[in-house]
Amino acid sequence: MEESKAYIETGILELYVLGQLNAHEQREVEEMAAKYPEIKGEISAIEIAMEQYAIKHAMQPTAGLDKQIFEKILAEEPVIKETVSAPAPEAKIVQLTPDKSASTIKLLRFALVACIGLLVVSTVALYSAHDKLNTANQQIASLSLDKEKFAATVSFMKGENKDLQEIAAISSDPTWTLVKLAGTKISPQANMMVYWHKKGQHVMVDNTKMALPKNDADHQYQLWAIVNGKPVDLGVFDATAEPKKLLVTMKEVGNAQAFAVTLEKRGGSISPTMEKMVAMGGVSI
Amino acid sequence: MAPTKKISLTEEELVRALKGRETIAIQALYDMYSGSLLGVISRIVQHTEIAEDLLQDTFIKIWNSTEYYDSSKGRLFTWMVNIARNLAIDKIRSKDFRNATKNQDIENNVDFIDAQKEITLNADTMGLKDMVTALKPEFNSVLDMVYFKGYTHVEAAEELNLPLGTVKTRIRMAIMELRKYFN
Numbered sequence: 001m002e003e004s005k006a007y008i009e010t011g012i013l014e015l016y017v018l019g020q021l022n023a024h025e026q027r028e029v030e031e032m033a034a035k036y037p038e039i040k041g042e043i044s045a046i047e048i049a050m051e052q053y054a055i056k057h058a059m060q061p062t063a064g065l066d067k068q069i070f071e072k073i074l075a076e077e078p079v080i081k082e083t084v085s086a087p088a089p090e091a092k093i094v095q096l097t098p099d100k101s102a103s104t105i106k107l108l109r110f111a112l113v114a115c116i117g118l119l120v121v122s123t124v125a126l127y128s129a130h131d132k133l134n135t136a137n138q139q140i141a142s143l144s145l146d147k148e149k150f151a152a153t154v155s156f157m158k159g160e161n162k163d164l165q166e167i168a169a170i171s172s173d174p175t176w177t178l179v180k181l182a183g184t185k186i187s188p189q190a191n192m193m194v195y196w197h198k199k200g201q202h203v204m205v206d207n208t209k210m211a212l213p214k215n216d217a218d219h220q221y222q223l224w225a226i227v228n229g230k231p232v233d234l235g236v237f238d239a240t241a242e243p244k245k246l247l248v249t250m251k252e253v254g255n256a257q258a259f260a261v262t263l264e265k266r267g268g269s270i271s272p273t274m275e276k277m278v279a280m281g282g283v284s285i
Numbered sequence: 286m287a288p289t290k291k292i293s294l295t296e297e298e299l300v301r302a303l304k305g306r307e308t309i310a311i312q313a314l315y316d317m318y319s320g321s322l323l324g325v326i327s328r329i330v331q332h333t334e335i336a337e338d339l340l341q342d343t344f345i346k347i348w349n350s351t352e353y354y355d356s357s358k359g360r361l362f363t364w365m366v367n368i369a370r371n372l373a374i375d376k377i378r379s380k381d382f383r384n385a386t387k388n389q390d391i392e393n394n395v396d397f398i399d400a401q402k403e404i405t406l407n408a409d410t411m412g413l414k415d416m417v418t419a420l421k422p423e424f425n426s427v428l429d430m431v432y433f434k435g436y437t438h439v440e441a442a443e444e445l446n447l448p449l450g451t452v453k454t455r456i457r458m459a460i461m462e463l464r465k466y467f468n
Contacts, residue, residue: 011457017359018431018456019367020438030358047360049463050432051321054366057433058320059327065337066315069344073311 004036013039017046156244163246167206170195179259181281187213190279194223194250194259201252203234207243212278215239215263222264224272225256232256236268258282296361303351311348318362319344322369328433329373330382339376343369374435427452428459 007013015021016029033040170176176197183190193209196202205223215221215238223234234250260280262272299317302310322343327336346368354364376382427445430436436444442452 009457011453014457014460015438015453017363018438019370020431033358043359045464046460047363049460049467050366051360051362052467053432053463054321054325054362057324057328059324061319061323061337061340062333065341066312066319069315069341070308070311072341073345073348074308 004032004039007032007036007039008042013043014046017043017050160246164208166247167195167208170204175199177283179281179283181259181261181279183279184277186276187278189213190261192261192279194281195247196253196256196259196283198254201254203250203253205237205248205250207246207248210239210243212239212261214241218266219263220266220268221261221278222268222272223250224260224262225253226258226260227253227256231260231272233268233270234259236264236266256283297356300351300354300356300361303348303354306351311344314344314347318365321362322365325366325433326369326373329370329435330377335376335382336373339369339372342372346372370435377435425459425462427455431456 012021012025012029016026021029029039029043033043171178176195179194179196181190181192181194190212192212193206195204195206203223203225212221220236221239222236224231225234226232232253234253237248237250258280260272261278262269262274263276263278264273299310299313302313319340323336323340326339326343327333330336330339343365347365350368354361427438427441427447430441430444431438438452438456439449441447442449445452447455
């Protein structure tokens with residue numbers, strides 16, 4: 001009795017009648033009402049009071065509304081369902097939003113896949129371009145090397161051509177004296193040609209007409225002019241299979257009776273080593 | 286179950302007819318309750334046309350949900366008025382209602398209610414002046430917010446800036462006054 005009275009006084013029964021309770025609270029009230037008749041009586045009293053309050057506030061519906069309602073209710077089941085689902089368009093509108101976001105997600109997914117695809121293609125293209133660039137760089141390097149070689153060859157050939165022309169000019173020019181040097185006892189096979197311009201005091205060694213044993217890295221051939229029985233140094237030269245120049249300009253001399261070549265230490269000597277004289281030739285006028 | 290035999294008999298018959306899906310029940314339901322239900326609905330939505338549409342929806346829902354009504358848990362009207370109120374509340378909180386009645390969304394509705402409080406109590410309720418004056422206004426306003434305006438008691442407490450316990454007490458006191466008045 002005390003419990004039910006206290007329960008009534010909490011005001012929960014009023015909230016129950018007003019539909020303010022959640023399912024759990026409702027069950028609790030219903031259990032209490034089943035247990036205590038005075039609680040059940042209290043609920044009924046509240047309900048009747050609210051019902052009468054509503055009757056006092058009643059508003060007469062527009063005439064003819066009853067017929068509309070009866071028609072709807074008495075019509076076939078599908079019609080009733082249609083009427084019941086009248087607010088359905090709203091529900092559909094609500095569903096449109098997830099649809100939209102679903103399609104957006106789909107679109108974004110597609111975009112992501114497309115981006116990844118593009119990235120892969122770009123990466124492959126980049127690597128391929130990088131490879132090609134490397135190849136191109138290598139080709140450029142090798143071409144540039146070739147070009148240098150060609151340039152060197154051309155410059156060498158130009159030099160050679162100039163020398164050859166000079167040799168030809170010297171041969172046909174009477175102011176030049178051609179001195180043929182023949183091999184000595186220690187090198188009978190040796191021979192070479194020296195061009196001498198007495199007036200201009202020029203001396204040239206012709207590599208194309210040279211047959212001397214190759215000198216090693218420590219030694220060089222030295223050309224001497226014999227002036228009034230004394231040897232005069234005219235400079236050193238090398239005897240190689242592939243000479244850099246066809247014509248080697250030597251030191252100047254204005255008066256000579258003969259020319260001789262000795263094998264000396266690299267850089268030459270002050271006076272000739274007579275035992276190492278490989279070729280010699282007198283000037284014939 | 287109910288204190289007055291006469292009412293309970295009528296209600297018992299009505300419930301039996303409803304559950305038996307007898308079409309006469311619809312007529313009885315309408316004649317007996319359409320005014321009371323419309324009174325509650327139109328105080329929540331304020332628009333006569335929308336209120337009558339909702340009344341129609343309410344009757345259809347009642348007709349289609351009779352199997353869920355349990356007479357041991359309460360009176361038929363209590364069950365029906367809760368269906369009506371829930372439909373009306375759903376309506377005023379729906380997007381299309383707020384679009385249709387631009388200045389009547391929930392927030393504006395609250396201001397509207399505040400402004401119209403006394404007018405609503407007096408003008409719309411014929412022959413109630415004596416009763417209204419008999420009730421203490423602070424008790425009555427809380428009850429009316431919940432019963433006629435679509436507030437939950439929690440929302441009413443927030444709106445009036447009152448503790449939940451006070452709101453519960455005021456609702457109880459208001460209903461006690463009503464009981465005294467109707468007896």
